[in-house]
Amino acid sequence: MKKGWLVFLLLLSAHALAVPVEIKVNLRVGDRPLQWGQTYQTPQGQRYQIDLLKFYISEVALVRPDGREVRVDGLALAEFKRDGPTQGVSVMKLDVPAGQYRGLRFNVGVPRELNHLDAGTQQLPLGVNSGMYWAWNPGYIFYRLEGTALLPEGNQKWVIHMGTDTFRIPVRLHDLQTRRVQINIPPGGGVIVLNLDVARAFEPGPGGVFVDWRKQPLRQLHGLSPETSLLMSVVYFNMQTAFSLAQ
Amino acid sequence: MRRRPMVWVGLLLGVGLLGWYFWPRSAPPPPLHPSSPRILFAERSVPIPEDNPQTPAKVALGRKLFYDTRLSKDNTVACASCHKPEFAFSDGGKAVSTGIFGRKGTRNAPTLTNVGFRRHLFWEGRSPRLELQAVGPLTAHDEMGLEPEELAQRLQAIPEYAQAFREVFGEPPSLRAVTYAIAAFERTLVSYNSPFDRYQAGDDQALSPAALRGMELFFSEKGDCFHCHVGPDFTDDEPRNTALYTVYKDIGLARATGKDEDVGKFKTPTLRNVALTAPYMHDGSIRTLREVVQHYNRGGEPNLNADALIRPLGLTDQEVDDLVAFLEALTDTSFTTNPALLPPGGQGGAP
Numbered sequence: 110m111k112k113g114w115l116v117f118l119l120l121l122s123a124h125a126l127a128v129p130v131e132i133k134v135n136l137r138v139g140d141r142p143l144q145w146g147q148t149y150q151t152p153q154g155q156r157y158q159i160d161l162l163k164f165y166i167s168e169v170a171l172v173r174p175d176g177r178e179v180r181v182d183g184l185a186l187a188e189f190k191r192d193g194p195t196q197g198v199s200v201m202k203l204d205v206p207a208g209q210y211r212g213l214r215f216n217v218g219v220p221r222e223l224n225h226l227d228a229g230t231q232q233l234p235l236g237v238n239s240g241m242y243w244a245w246n247p248g249y250i251f252y253r254l255e256g257t258a259l260l261p262e263g264n265q266k267w268v269i270h271m272g273t274d275t276f277r278i279p280v281r282l283h284d285l286q287t288r289r290v291q292i293n294i295p296p297g298g299g300v301i302v303l304n305l306d307v308a309r310a311f312e313p314g315p316g317g318v319f320v321d322w323r324k325q326p327l328r329q330l331h332g333l334s335p336e337t338s339l340l341m342s343v344v345y346f347n348m349q350t351a352f353s354l355a356q
Numbered sequence: 357m358r359r360r361p362m363v364w365v366g367l368l369l370g371v372g373l374l375g376w377y378f379w380p381r382s383a384p385p386p387p388l389h390p391s392s393p394r395i396l397f398a399e400r401s402v403p404i405p406e407d408n409p410q411t412p413a414k415v416a417l418g419r420k421l422f423y424d425t426r427l428s429k430d431n432t433v434a435c436a437s438c439h440k441p442e443f444a445f446s447d448g449g450k451a452v453s454t455g456i457f458g459r460k461g462t463r464n465a466p467t468l469t470n471v472g473f474r475r476h477l478f479w480e481g482r483s484p485r486l487e488l489q490a491v492g493p494l495t496a497h498d499e500m501g502l503e504p505e506e507l508a509q510r511l512q513a514i515p516e517y518a519q520a521f522r523e524v525f526g527e528p529p530s531l532r533a534v535t536y537a538i539a540a541f542e543r544t545l546v547s548y549n550s551p552f553d554r555y556q557a558g559d560d561q562a563l564s565p566a567a568l569r570g571m572e573l574f575f576s577e578k579g580d581c582f583h584c585h586v587g588p589d590f591t592d593d594e595p596r597n598t599a600l601y602t603v604y605k606d607i608g609l610a611r612a613t614g615k616d617e618d619v620g621k622f623k624t625p626t627l628r629n630v631a632l633t634a635p636y637m638h639d640g641s642i643r644t645l646r647e648v649v650q651h652y653n654r655g656g657e658p659n660l661n662a663d664a665l666i667r668p669l670g671l672t673d674q675e676v677d678d679l680v681a682f683l684e685a686l687t688d689t690s691f692t693t694n695p696a697l698l699p700p701g702g703q704g705g706a707p
Contacts, residue, residue, distance in 0.1 A: 228491075229485065240505070244492030245483060246480075246612045335607065335616065
């Protein structure tokens with residue numbers, strides 16, 4: 110009986126110590142803030158604009174200095190639409206104990222156990238109304254980046270729809286060894302600001318391969334198709350370093 | 357005293373008989389619409405998912421949506437633009453369909469005949485139900501191209517739709533509700549009144565001699581159509597490589613699985629109303645039924661992923677003609693002219 114009360118009190122105190130924390134995202138192109146309608150250039154000299162970005166963030170955990178993790182349930186859908194804000198956009202709210210952390214980790218994507226549920230029966234941020242359900246391929250698009258390529262022959266829409274369990278992107282922004290990463294959550298709660306460099310997707314891969322929008326099939330990067338999987342893997346690899354903690 | 361047990365037995369039997377007579381029984385499924393042709397394939401009824409019960413109001417709403425071009429980004433494309441009733445809800449004569457802003461698709465629009473019975477949807481067969489399949493064309497950039505928010509706002513601004521969604525779903529329009537209503541309508545696209553069905557029902561005159569010979573071939577190892585085109589709808593719903601090409605431009609199921617062995621695999625289509633759904637194959641590359649039969653008779657093109665059943669069949673020209681005659685006997689014109697399935701008000705467009 111005494112043990113039960115002890116557990117109850119411990120749970121109560123842990124809950125009482127949890128403070129609200131907000132994760133915000135700044136969209137960047139390189140080190141500059143993303144601006145809708147602005148024309149950018151890939152390392153290969155192809156000009157483009159960004160039209161839409163949506164992605165799931167899930168399996169978030171803050172990492173304590175001793176390596177233990179404070180894991181956060183739930184997932185959120187981050188949405189950036191043309192003419193909407195691109196800086197300091199709130200993407201997820203969580204409750205964690207105040208204190209010092211050595212960073213955080215999360216996945217861009219939907220956990221496997223949620224990814225294959227019947228999307229017709231799911232509520233936002235999942236479900237078909239999210240605009241992230243894939244329809245021809247069971248599961249959700251995890252990272253949806255769309256834009257316009259300004260090619261000599263005319264403007265062409267392009268999309269990068271990354272999904273399937275293979276392409277769930279692990280983002281690791283913690284450092285237990287060098288003390289370079291410090292996140293302080295004050296007793297009153299706090300904000301963690303992330304930078305996301307959307308242009309990282311276009312960095313060349315092994316052998317200099319890149320997303321060449323002059324080729325029609327490469328304007329539709331999605332799924333596991335052998336036609337485009339090499340480039341999808343390049344984008345996937347690049348995306349793992351596209352997020353950083355804002356200073 | 358000795359006769360009392362007999363009285364009790366009689367009484368119990370009487371009560372039992374009365375109970376049997378009056379016991380409530382599950383009624384046979386009602387016809388999906390009043391003018392449905394008689395379904396000859398026994399008492400086969402379309403499976404209805406628990407989360408999307410069929411109601412007349414929902415079917416009516418789905419029918420309006422199906423024929424409404426306002427469900428597309430540039431107001432030019434409805435579901436019915438590529439699934440036309442007169443072609444058994446396929447895209448009559450077109451290899452691939454045209455979506456918004458004149459954008460061409462890459463695949464042939466399949467018939468929706470008996471689509472409510474399909475276990476796998478899309479040419480890859482990767483969608484498990486009609487409600488989820490409908491998300492694809494409604495949102496694809498080369499089909500109807502609407503984001504969920506835009507679709508919901510557009511329908512909410514049309515008073516008749518706003519009211520209909522409230523009445524049917526108890527909520528405002530949304531992509532989800534749209535797909536549920538369209539799926540409900542699609543489950544009424546039932547066709548079982550072809551000459552073949554009438555022959556099955558006992559009408560010996562329903563099939564021509566050529567069609568009868570074709571039927572024998574179809575279900576024989578020589579013709580060997582029936583291993584894949586099996587069951588009441590002549591499909592096993594499974595993806596197969598039919599050796600259409602040696603190198604497939606459209607890689608089919610592999611697009612979703614990433615597996616080399618799935619390159620060139622596409623779902624076996626139903627053959628009901630197949631004479632109305634030319635051109636054929638996943639890309640509409642074969643113009644006539646006769647050419648399709650000839651493709652299988654030749655054994656297709658060399659392909660490592662080709663289905664094991666694909667091989668030269670050795671059919672004579674007469675046998676090819678007979679098979680075509682049988683395939684033509686799967687046509688159900690009462691389906692394509694059924695008023696309950698045509699555009700509401702005879703026009704389509706506005707609800």
